[in-house]
Amino acid sequence: MPESVPVRCPACRREHLFAALSYPCVCGAPVTPPLDRLAEPAAITHRSWDEDWVTVRCAACGREDQWPAPELGCACGTELRIPVRGIRRPLRAPLTPGTVAEASPETDEDTSVAASPDTPTHQPDTPERSAEETSPVPRPAFQPVTIRTARDAVTAAALYLRWLGYRDIRRADQRPPTGIGLAAHGILAQVDPTVRPASLRDVECLWLTAMTESAECVYFSLSGFADDARSRADTLGVPLFVLDLTGTPQPVNSPADELIAAGA
Numbered sequence: 001m002p003e004s005v006p007v008r009c010p011a012c013r014r015e016h017l018f019a020a021l022s023y024p025c026v027c028g029a030p031v032t033p034p035l036d037r038l039a040e041p042a043a044i045t046h047r048s049w050d051e052d053w054v055t056v057r058c059a060a061c062g063r064e065d066q067w068p069a070p071e072l073g074c075a076c077g078t079e080l081r082i083p084v085r086g087i088r089r090p091l092r093a094p095l096t097p098g099t100v101a102e103a104s105p106e107t108d109e110d111t112s113v114a115a116s117p118d119t120p121t122h123q124p125d126t127p128e129r130s131a132e133e134t135s136p137v138p139r140p141a142f143q144p145v146t147i148r149t150a151r152d153a154v155t156a157a158a159l160y161l162r163w164l165g166y167r168d169i170r171r172a173d174q175r176p177p178t179g180i181g182l183a184a185h186g187i188l189a190q191v192d193p194t195v196r197p198a199s200l201r202d203v204e205c206l207w208l209t210a211m212t213e214s215a216e217c218v219y220f221s222l223s224g225f226a227d228d229a230r231s232r233a234d235t236l237g238v239p240l241f242v243l244d245l246t247g248t249p250q251p252v253n254s255p256a257d258e259l260i261a262a263g264a
Contacts, residue, residue, distance in 0.1 A: 023068075023193055023194055025065065026148040029061065042083075053069060054067060054069045065150075139165075152247065156247040176209070189217065190206045197223050198219060203229045203232050221241070234253050239258070
């Protein structure tokens with residue numbers, strides 16, 4: 001079981017008992033950021049990838065990977081970043097125009113996803129064509145990326161959204177309670193790379209957030225979904241995908257099948 005530590009909100013002084021989420025290492029062992037009991041939590045006033053991700057070593061195989069920094073939302077409205085022992089921040093990587101680097105953490109590796117070579121950055125004006133000429137062109141086969149870290153899961157989801165036809169993929173303005181949020185025109189996505197199945201509350205929170213932004217939504221989970229979460233998603237029309245370790249999202253409900261068929 002992950003260790004729990006007492007956390008006091010610096011804004012309202014309310015006390016909480018907090019346990020960090022675990023993430024799956026490529027070796028299969030769960031990795032949990034080691035919480036620092038002696039350091040005070042910090043209120044989050046602004047966000048950056050450098051602050052939102054930490055490097056943690058797997059106790060089983062010694063591998064170091066980047067995982068989301070532990071956070072806690074206090075009832076007073078303050079978002080708290082929980083200190084971690086012996087962390088190393090990812091290094092900043094240069095951003096390349098036309099990539100989804102903003103949808104993945106900035107590290108010392110070039111993990112940005114370049115725009116497809118056959119995808120023009122500007123669509124020139126073209127004369128009107130007949131309905132037969134403008135029939136949809138079948139999408140090419142999806143090209144996945146192997147998932148070894150939480151960053152890879154975010155990249156895989158971003159690539160899949162682009163494959164579905166969404167453009168200008170970026171990090172969502174609001175961070176979800178679990179995982180990482182992505183957004184594009186008309187769509188809000190949640191990527192959950194934790195080792196627990198996504199819950200009913202996770203699905204409902206995503207749907208409510210999308211409703212306030214007048215957008216559709218989609219949920220990507222590395223560990224699947226609880227039964228009540230799947231049932232609720234069917235009722236709300238939320239597409240659910242499970243990310244396998246090859247990086248290929250697998251649809252698990254009818255709304256997901258419909259999204260694949262229709263695209264953006």
